[in-house]
Amino acid sequence: MVVSGVGAVSAAGLGSEALWRAVTERRVLTGPVTRFDLSGYPARSAAEVPSETLAALAALAALVPAAGSLAACYLVAATLEGLRDAGLPARTRRHRLGLFVGTVMATRPGLDRGIGPGRLVVPPDGGWARPDDLLAPVRAAVAVTGPTVLLAPGCAAGNSAIAAGCRAIAAGEVDVAVCAGVSELSLEILAMFTSLRALEPETVRPFDVNRRGTIPGEGAAVLVLEPADRVVARGRLPAAEVLACAAAADAHNPTQPHPEGHGLVTTLRGCLDRAGLTADDVDWICAHGTGTPASDGIEARAVARALPGPRRPVVSSVKGQFGHAEGAAAALEAVIAVRALAEDLVPGNVTLVEPDPDCAGIDLVEPGGRRTPVRAVLSQAFGFGGGVSTVLFGRPSGATTG
Amino acid sequence: MRRPADGRCADGDWLAVTGLGLRLAGVTRPEALGRRFGAAEPPPPVRHRYDAPGTDLAPVEWRVTAPVEPDLPASVPARGLRALPHESRLALAAAVSAEEQTTRPVRGQAAIPAGRQADGPPPAPPGAGPEATAIASGPAAVLWASSTSGLAEYGTVCVEAATLEPGLCNPTLGPASSFNGPAATVSIRLGLDGPNETVTGGPTAGLSALVEAGRLVADGAAVRALVGGSATVSRWSLAAHSGHLVAAEGAGCLAVRPWRDVEPGVRLGRFHRTGLAAGDLVNQARDLVRGAVVPDGPVPGPLVVSTPDVELVEALAKDHPQPVWHLERVLGDFGAAGGLIAVTCAVAHCLNSPSPTALLVLAVEPCGNAAIMEVSSWGASTLSSGCSADNSHSDGASGPRTSTRAVS
Numbered sequence: 001m002v003v004s005g006v007g008a009v010s011a012a013g014l015g016s017e018a019l020w021r022a023v024t025e026r027r028v029l030t031g032p033v034t035r036f037d038l039s040g041y042p043a044r045s046a047a048e049v050p051s052e053t054l055a056a057l058a059a060l061a062a063l064v065p066a067a068g069s070l071a072a073c074y075l076v077a078a079t080l081e082g083l084r085d086a087g088l089p090a091r092t093r094r095h096r097l098g099l100f101v102g103t104v105m106a107t108r109p110g111l112d113r114g115i116g117p118g119r120l121v122v123p124p125d126g127g128w129a130r131p132d133d134l135l136a137p138v139r140a141a142v143a144v145t146g147p148t149v150l151l152a153p154g155c156a157a158g159n160s161a162i163a164a165g166c167r168a169i170a171a172g173e174v175d176v177a178v179c180a181g182v183s184e185l186s187l188e189i190l191a192m193f194t195s196l197r198a199l200e201p202e203t204v205r206p207f208d209v210n211r212r213g214t215i216p217g218e219g220a221a222v223l224v225l226e227p228a229d230r231v232v233a234r235g236r237l238p239a240a241e242v243l244a245c246a247a248a249a250d251a252h253n254p255t256q257p258h259p260e261g262h263g264l265v266t267t268l269r270g271c272l273d274r275a276g277l278t279a280d281d282v283d284w285i286c287a288h289g290t291g292t293p294a295s296d297g298i299e300a301r302a303v304a305r306a307l308p309g310p311r312r313p314v315v316s317s318v319k320g321q322f323g324h325a326e327g328a329a330a331a332l333e334a335v336i337a338v339r340a341l342a343e344d345l346v347p348g349n350v351t352l353v354e355p356d357p358d359c360a361g362i363d364l365v366e367p368g369g370r371r372t373p374v375r376a377v378l379s380q381a382f383g384f385g386g387g388v389s390t391v392l393f394g395r396p397s398g399a400t401t402g
Numbered sequence: 403m404r405r406p407a408d409g410r411c412a413d414g415d416w417l418a419v420t421g422l423g424l425r426l427a428g429v430t431r432p433e434a435l436g437r438r439f440g441a442a443e444p445p446p447p448v449r450h451r452y453d454a455p456g457t458d459l460a461p462v463e464w465r466v467t468a469p470v471e472p473d474l475p476a477s478v479p480a481r482g483l484r485a486l487p488h489e490s491r492l493a494l495a496a497a498v499s500a501e502e503q504t505t506r507p508v509r510g511q512a513a514i515p516a517g518r519q520a521d522g523p524p525p526a527p528p529g530a531g532p533e534a535t536a537i538a539s540g541p542a543a544v545l546w547a548s549s550t551s552g553l554a555e556y557g558t559v560c561v562e563a564a565t566l567e568p569g570l571c572n573p574t575l576g577p578a579s580s581f582n583g584p585a586a587t588v589s590i591r592l593g594l595d596g597p598n599e600t601v602t603g604g605p606t607a608g609l610s611a612l613v614e615a616g617r618l619v620a621d622g623a624a625v626r627a628l629v630g631g632s633a634t635v636s637r638w639s640l641a642a643h644s645g646h647l648v649a650a651e652g653a654g655c656l657a658v659r660p661w662r663d664v665e666p667g668v669r670l671g672r673f674h675r676t677g678l679a680a681g682d683l684v685n686q687a688r689d690l691v692r693g694a695v696v697p698d699g700p701v702p703g704p705l706v707v708s709t710p711d712v713e714l715v716e717a718l719a720k721d722h723p724q725p726v727w728h729l730e731r732v733l734g735d736f737g738a739a740g741g742l743i744a745v746t747c748a749v750a751h752c753l754n755s756p757s758p759t760a761l762l763v764l765a766v767e768p769c770g771n772a773a774i775m776e777v778s779s780w781g782a783s784t785l786s787s788g789c790s791a792d793n794s795h796s797d798g799a800s801g802p803r804t805s806t807r808a809v810s
Contacts, residue, residue, distance in 0.1 A: 041568040098675075104580050106602065108556050115564045120457040120557075122641065129642035131549050131581070131738070132603040132767065139677075139769055147675035148771040149610045150603040152581035160599055167617045173675065188556055191563040192576025247597035247623065248541065249589045255577045262595065266541075270623075384577045385586030387598040 001169045002238030002396055004231045005086025005224035006335045007078035011047035011217055011322050014056055015081060019332065020339045023318060026350045026367065030204060030215045030323045036187045043199035046185050047217035047323030049074065063137035069107050069127065071184035072137045074220035074328075079138050079178055082222035087236050088176060090142045098146035098174035099138065100165040102157025102181040104327040106131035106150070109186035134182070146174040155383025157181050158221065158330030159391050163245035165225050175230060181331025182220040189216050189326070198292055204324070206289030206317035207296050207349060207364055209356040214290040217323030221331035223338070228397065238396035240338040243277070243376065246270030250386035257295055261302025263388035264380060268306035271378060271392040279307035282392070283372065284346045286333045286379040289317020290324050297358040304361030313378065316365035320351030330381035330389070337377040337393045346370040415620040417612070417670040418786035419749055421657030423499030425492050426733060426743070427467035427650070435747055436754035439704070444732045447648040452637040456561035459637055467734040468635040468651030475502065478591070485574060486587060489551045489634040493584030494591055496655035497628050501592060503789045504657040540625035541596030545615045546585035547608040547631035548600065549737035554636040555579040584632050596624035601738065604767035605708040606675070608742025609775055612656070613673055619660050630655035631739025643735065644710050650734025654746040666781025668752045670745065678770040684717045687766050691718065694762050694774050702760050706748050708740035709766040741765035741773065748777035753790060757783045
């Protein structure tokens with residue numbers, strides 16, 4: 001199956017074009033948090049969706065239940081862009097359209113807006129306790145004639161949604177799968193990472209010897225998936241092909257990856273096996289690369305172990321630019337992977353200064369990126385709880401190297 | 403699994419049920435669950451008081467089927483259990499019960515020790531107990547449905563963020579404040595390294611967890627799966643709860659693997675997931691049920707429905723020829739776990755009824771998201787591991803006893 005359209009809302013603003021432009025311009029979009037009062041917190045940075053984008057999304061607020069959910073707004077905007085990009089109407093019931101959305105916290109960030117001095121003022125409508133409220137706006141804007149599935153497996157959520165959409169298309173259950181990841185910046189997340197001492201105060205530096213932690217981000221991204229022949233029959237060109245998906249679990253620890261990256265190794269090999277490819281056929285690994293001291297080293301070793309060979313793919317993480325958008329991260333990275341395939345550009349490790357010797361087993365992309373033919377991309381994600389999900393994207397059949 | 407043009411359920415890859423674990427109020431065994439649905443009236447709920455200190459949420463008294471104690475089997479290593487959230491312990495208890503039925507050797511056969519494949523991490527530690535055995539060589543998936551997991555922990559982090567100095571929140575709470583605690587706990591405690599997914603939302607989530615599990619084992623991503631659902635009641639969850647339903651606590655888990663042609667036991671099969679028009683829910687749900695009945699197939703038995711919409715169930719009951727059991731009325735509201743718990747009820751009914759028996763399980767959300775699945779027994783009223791309703795091995799099964807070993 002193929003990617004027929006993409007959409008995004010990110011720290012770069014509204015739209016997948018803004019996302020890709022930020023990648024190519026190597027902009028670092030983390031900065032001081034403006035939405036919450038973080039005075040007193042040792043680290044006060046995040047990659048927020050800009051205020052002008054929030055203003056542009058205000059028109060969607062009418063679709064959102066009373067207490068409002070920024071995540072729900074992001075999801076609607078990205079979905080409508082994705083369907084437009086695919087040339088599909090949003091409200092038709094003439095095809096079977098399924099909605100597959102990945103999240104970490106769904107609507108729960110509505111609760112922590114009530115954090116104030118001395119006590120919690122709880123928003124009265126209770127929407128923060130109804131995860132399905134996240135999908136109400138998108139269901140109002142789009143005719144969902146097939147299944148709606150809300151996946152919350154941790155930070156691999158976006159890839160899990162893509163995989164579920166692929167399975168639904170392969171099974172003939174839907175004609176169109178809208179696959180999304182979404183996340184809203186949360187004060188609870190900032191408090192949690194502060195207590196875990198996992199926050200970087202200034203700049204996320206994945207795979208750098210001086211990396212100190214991560215910075216939260218937010219946004220939404222959508223891939224519209226369809227059978228290739230359906231897209232071609234509409235006279236359109238697919239943007240990319242989903243060659244394989246694989247999922248596994250570390251089964252090790254709630255917060256620490258398996259020291260040997262067991263789940264990641266399994267999914268990387270699983271994707272290649274399913275696609276009938278080798279490491280030589282893959283040009284870029286879009287890494288999870290959160291910038292936390294333990295995780296990046298484990299990820300690097302797992303990649304080196306899973307993908308040996310004379311021409312192994314190069315590795316970079318875009319979280320130095322966009323922070324860790326949790327539920328949206330893998331989906332945002334999937335959109336970037338699709339653009340990388342189309343543009344023959346491997347994004348760089350923009351914030352990398354001094355590669356960590358512990359990551360010496362992989363070929364890290366220089367900060368400026370690399371202009372090179374990109375035929376296949378492995379996009380990997382994992383998170384608390386040990387769930388790992390990896391997607392292998394390729395050029396659509398018939399596409400040639402630019 | 404393509405849906406036929408006339409709207410009937412699709413013929414999918416059937417799943418054999420090899421284990422059933424329950425931790426529900428007053429119900430831990432399938433025969434008790436079957437009796438609960440056959441009763442004229444559900445037992446009266448109790449009222450409990452819930453509060454959320456450090457907030458402006460006033461204490462409330464609510465009709466609940468809670469609390470439910472995990473009652474973890476003695477085989478589960480105790481280390482670290484107290485640190486787990488209550489819902490994760492309920493989930494683990496139900497999963498271990500389902501797993502123990504699956505791994506219990508059928509007479510004359512030995513269970514195959516679990517352990518990852520060569521080049522993988524080490525198997526579960528010695529002494530980890532019966533939960534560390536597995537029937538099949540290959541990855542086992544865990545799929546879980548919950549809308550309440552982590553909610554109380556999320557709320558507590560928010561309270562601590564408001565009342566404590568920055569950075570002094572309990573560091574164990576944050577990672578437990580998302581939805582995937584039960585699935586992660588089951589995977590980590592049982593050493594199951596296949597795909598690990600959590601589905602949330604409304605009651606269709608539980609049926610979707612089963613559908614996704616079926617697809618994962620059908621395409622070889624896993625050789626078997628533990629599929630469960632759980633719910634807990636707290637002052638936080640009650641903030642979003644419909645006042646007309648009893649809030650329920652508990653967990654259910656099904657161990658499943660691909661069904662082999664003509665093998666006896668309980669199986670999960672044809673399903674259909676769809677988006678109904680919210681303004682025409684009754685008519686379209688009725689059509690969904692009618693379309694799920696196979697012409698010339700077994701006469702479907704009771705219809706088990708999970709939905710917060712009481713009027714919808716009453717409308718369906720008017721023209722369904724068999725009893726319509728409303729999960730939320732009989733056992734309470736489990737949120738996203740509702741569809742899964744409804745399927746466990748159907749499995750229990752099959753175990754308590756002569757074979758062949760067939761039921762439909764329907765989950766409908768007010769927004770129109772809906773799913774329906776057929777549950778049936780074939781050849782014997784037992785699980786495909788050979789376990790019957792009373793959790794002991796059945797001697798009365800017709801047809802050959804099914805091996806619990808993986809297909810070679």
